[in-house]
Amino acid sequence: xxxxxxxxxxxxxxxxxxxxxxxxxxxxxxxxxxxxxxxxxxxxxxxxxxxxxxxxxxxxxxxxxxxxxxxxxxxx
Amino acid sequence: xxxxxxxxxxxxxxxxxxxxxxxxxxxxxxxxxxxxxxxxxxxxxxxxxxxxxxxxxxxxxxxxxxxxxxxxxxxxxxxxxxxxxxxxxxxxxxxxxxxxxxxxxxxxxxxxxxxxxxxxxxxxxxxxxxxxxxxxxxxxxxxxxxxxxxxxxxxxxxxxxxxxxxxxxxxxxxxxxxxxxxxxxxxxxxxxxxxxxxxxxxxxxxxxxxxxxxxxxxxxxxxxxxxxxxxxxxxxxxxxxxxxxxxxxxxxxxxxxxxxxxxxxxxxxx
Ligand SMILES: Cc1ncc(C[n+]2csc(CCOP(=O)(O)OP(=O)(O)O)c2C)c(N)n1
Ligand code: SF4
Ligand code: SF4
Ligand code: SF4
Ligand SMILES: [Mg+2]
Numbered sequence: 001x002x003x004x005x006x007x008x009x010x011x012x013x014x015x016x017x018x019x020x021x022x023x024x025x026x027x028x029x030x031x032x033x034x035x036x037x038x039x040x041x042x043x044x045x046x047x048x049x050x051x052x053x054x055x056x057x058x059x060x061x062x063x064x065x066x067x068x069x070x071x072x073x074x075x076x
Numbered sequence: 077x078x079x080x081x082x083x084x085x086x087x088x089x090x091x092x093x094x095x096x097x098x099x100x101x102x103x104x105x106x107x108x109x110x111x112x113x114x115x116x117x118x119x120x121x122x123x124x125x126x127x128x129x130x131x132x133x134x135x136x137x138x139x140x141x142x143x144x145x146x147x148x149x150x151x152x153x154x155x156x157x158x159x160x161x162x163x164x165x166x167x168x169x170x171x172x173x174x175x176x177x178x179x180x181x182x183x184x185x186x187x188x189x190x191x192x193x194x195x196x197x198x199x200x201x202x203x204x205x206x207x208x209x210x211x212x213x214x215x216x217x218x219x220x221x222x223x224x225x226x227x228x229x230x231x232x233x234x235x236x237x238x239x240x241x242x243x244x245x246x247x248x249x250x251x252x253x254x255x256x257x258x259x260x261x262x263x264x265x266x267x268x269x270x271x272x273x274x275x276x277x278x279x280x281x282x283x284x285x286x287x288x289x290x291x292x293x294x295x296x297x298x299x300x301x302x303x304x305x306x307x308x309x310x311x312x313x314x315x316x317x318x319x320x321x322x323x324x325x326x327x328x329x330x331x332x333x334x335x336x337x338x339x340x341x342x343x344x345x346x
Contacts, residue, residue, distance in 0.1 A: 005083060005086055006083075006086065006093075007082065007083040007086045007087050007091075009087065014104055016108075016109035016110070017109055018109035018110030018310040018311075019110070019309070019310060019311050020110050020268070020310055020311065020314070022311075023311060023314075024269060024270050041109065046081045046082075047081065048081060049081055049083070051083075053086075053093055055093060055094045055270075056270040058094045058095075059094070059270045059273050059274065060115065060267075060268070060269060060270050060273055061115075062105070062107065062109075062110055062111055062112065062113070062114035062115045062310075063104070063105055063107075063114050064096040064097075064100060064114065064118045065096070066094070067092060067094065067095045067096070068092070068093050068094040068095075069083070069086045069087050069088070069091040069092055069093065070086070070091055070093045071085075071086045071088075071091045073085065073086070
């Protein structure tokens with residue numbers, strides 16, 4: 001059976017660690033790092049495999065640093 | 077850490093469903109983390125990209141945190157003196173009636189120093205779009221009280237809260253301009269959640285579609301956060317905005333196709 005799967009890529013050097021994306025993700029796919037980027041901000045990372053590519057995080061990110069991918073895949 | 081969850085079979089160009097528009101210049105925005113200005117910039121540029129208007133649009137940037145909007149929006153732009161964006165946009169639109177013209181202004185710019193320009197451009201029924209970022213404060217200069225500051229709201233110039241007996245009442249510029257015959261579409265939106273952002277983008281689209289028919293001013297207020305000025309985290313400021321700004325500045329359309337859609341009484345009540 002085909003299933004919709006998503007993925008995100010965060011431009012971590014442009015992320016300002018505002019956490020607005022975290023609140024918008026229905027699957028708790030995003031969390032903040034303990035490490036900081038070149039600008040000194042904690043940055044957003046993907047922390048599970050549940051992303052459906054709904055684009056919520058990317059749409060709400062004030063700095064527009066998230067790219068979203070979505071594809072149909074065969075469920076294992 | 078992130079690579080652990082990378083889905084390399086999906087992460088291919090043909091599967092991209094969302095990426096930053098090329099109409100935003102590829103450089104970091106100057107805004108504080110979580111500031112709504114960036115989101116509005118992106119929605120505006122996405123709309124112009126989708127409508128194919130990149131080389132047919134002239135924007136006017138204000139004085140305020142978004143003074144550098146011309147550095148981020150990859151379209152023709154001019155910078156106006158503080159509050160004078162509607163005057164400049166009037167000249168541009170009259171000289172170039174086939175161009176799509178907009179102003180992008182904060183509340184200090186549009187509703188304080190630029191009140192006269194705002195009201196008269198709206199009253200004359202100029203055919204451009206006004207985008208009004210209302211964060212209830214002068215963000216750029218260090219969080220001073222604005223005409224839009226809520227009653228009892230603390231700012232650097234109202235450290236004990238805005239006392240309406242001394243400092244007057246917050247100005248609902250959007251309801252005010254909706255009363256003028258020269259405005260055609262007047263709406264109030266936000267950009268703090270994905271659904272709010274989608275609605276804002278729809279409103280921007282409608283405003284630019286209206287310009288094709290030269291119907292008068294389309295005026296879009298976006299109630300936004302200023303987490304630096306409000307002295308909160310971005311997430312806290314979005315919550316504070318929902319709880320405090322939205323009851324006073326309710327979201328939704330106020331005038332559609334030249335017709336008021338909310339009761340007038342509400343617009344004068346404080
Ligand atoms: C003629 C003039 N008066 C005052 C200022 C100082 N000034 C710069 S930005 C600003 C207020 C900006 O507030 P707002 O329009 O709400 O924008 P925000 O930064 O909140 O987005 C003021 C008073 C100026 N630059 N020029
Ligand atoms: S695209 Fe949707 S599901 Fe995936 S991380 Fe973003 S908000 Fe979460
Ligand atoms: S919303 Fe954007 S800038 Fe903010 S933490 Fe998420 S990815 Fe980073
Ligand atoms: S001071 Fe306020 S309005 Fe200006 S960039 Fe920072 S959060 Fe945004
Ligand atoms: Mg302001």
